[in-house]
Amino acid sequence: MRSEVTVKLADGAQLRFDLDEVQPMPHDVARWWLDEQFTRLGCEPLRPTGKVLIADKVLCVAQAAGGAVFADGKWAAEYARACSAALAKPVVHVDVPGMAITY
Secondary structure: OOOEEEEEOOOOOEEEEEOOOOOOOOHHHHHHHHHHHHHHOOOOOOOOOOOOOHHHHHHHHHHHHHHHHHOOHHHHHHHHHHHHHHHOOOEEEEEOOOOEEEO
């Protein structure tokens, strides 16, 4: 089965991460990693209630990271692994300008 994460950044750059030959990240580790990045990058909840869904974290982290952080290949690979594991989907498309995730 194909496994990949695609991220479209605000500047129009599109990044593709092939996860077919990559060790999957455990679900709980993926959620923890995204929580850490959400805090480290200074992300804010998208919803007025303050509730942060895992999909919101995936979007906010990608938006806050931008091209500069994604340029770090190790960080980018961890982001892709975390997205796939946390969302429990083999194919994930993150569209930062559209603020949407599709599977």
